Amino acid sequence: MxxxxxxxxxxxxxxxxxxxxxxxxxxxxxxxxxxxxxxxxxxxxxxxxxxxxxxxxxxxxxxxxxxxxxxxxxxxxxxxxxxxxxxxxxxxxxxxxxxxxxxxxxxxxxxxxxxxxxxxxxxxxxxxxxxxxxxxxxxxxxxxxxxxxxxxxxxxxxxxxxxxxxxxxxxxxxxxxxxxxxxxxxxxxxxxxxxxxxxxxxxxxxxxxxxxxxxxxxGESANTRTVNHIRAIANTDPAVQAVLRVLTMHLGPQEVLLNLEIQFRKHLSAEDLALAVERLEEKIRTQHPDIKNIFIEAKSIANSAGRNLPRM
Structure with missing residues (x-):
């Protein structure tokens, strides 16, 4: 509104x-x-x-x-x-x-x-x-x-x-x-x-x-339909193995903060991970313009310690 x-x-x-x-x-x-x-x-x-x-x-x-x-x-x-x-x-x-x-x-x-x-x-x-x-x-x-x-x-x-x-x-x-x-x-x-x-x-x-x-x-989360749609967007990306957590919080009526924790497929390079993160951000922002701030925590199966790529 x-x-x-x-x-x-x-x-x-x-x-x-x-x-x-x-x-x-x-x-x-x-x-x-x-x-x-x-x-x-x-x-x-x-x-x-x-x-x-x-x-x-x-x-x-x-x-x-x-x-x-x-x-x-x-x-x-x-x-x-x-x-x-x-x-x-x-x-x-x-x-x-x-x-x-x-x-x-x-x-x-x-x-x-x-x-x-x-x-x-x-x-x-x-x-x-x-x-x-x-x-x-x-x-x-x-x-x-x-x-x-x-x-x-x-x-x-x-x-x-x-x-x-x-x-x-x-x-x-x-x-x-x-x-x-x-x-x-x-x-x-x-x-x-x-x-x-x-x-x-x-x-x-x-x-x-x-x-x-x-x-x-x-601090209230975005509605369930929005959260589920974000999860679906992430799951359809070819680089994604699994969506671990989707955390959202409303900072205003038309302003949402998103933290997305994803497990990527094994053997992805750092460049592949960066491209996948950029691709996901663009898709999410296009379909949910109220999401102003996006942080993606990327974890690769190939590295048990994981790689964290916080982005905004």
Missing amino acids: SSDSSKKTIFAAIGANLAIAITKFIAAGVTSSSAMLSEGIHSLVDTINELLLLLGIRMSQKPADDSHPFGYGQELYFWTLIVAILIFAIGGGMSFYEGIIHLIHPSPITDPLWNYIVLGFAIFFEGFSWTVALKEFLPSKGEQTFWQAIRASKDPTIFTVLFEDSAALLGLLVALIGIFLEHLFQNPYFDGISSIIIGVILGVVAVILAHESKGLLV
Whole structure:
């Protein structure tokens, strides 16, 4: 998934969340609704989060240097983890806190019509942002389930926005139900309870995002299909006797490190080994352009000690 697709999804989310946050805060000030204030905080945090994802994309595109010879691709994974922490600490924490305060000191909503109008607009704009994120995510899904596709994805920007927008839509529905029940039964506790539920929703989403970001930061391999295809490419080369190990690690959404340990056929000269390594590198890079760094450890049967030809 290209960075342009990621940016498209993020810009759509920023526009929607910023407009929604402003209208929610206005409505919360007019109506004294706890759930509406929580939703305003939620949308503001989402806006900040999308800006951090843009920062992550920009930082991850810095060229490699002496201190970071493999580049800065994992910057994106780091900022995605920060986003998850903000969702949990600020979005979920503030919503939960606001709900508790409202239960301790309940205050009735003064004009629920404002809330209904704002929530209606918010659902429309969040739905638009969610649709954009879903359209960008679906091409990478294939025949996998949504959860399998998210677990397999190495680009956290798309599924982060998709999770945020899904939580936002669910939170809006909870806020709408809470305000409706308070208006119907004239019971301000419904508003506080809905705010707490919104906080729990955000907390769950934050934990899921943090878990996925941690996996990417620690270092995840390329998908099984890619690894198997690399093994097949190597096995079809006439100089290869056996493929011993295929080690891969994602350094970014479109950047993979490959270490390939191969046992070559006996009686190959050093020149034959060098030509075979070059041939393999060219085939792998042609069919898998995301593999930016290739190290081939060549072992010849004719030499029990083996020959190591690390290449990059």
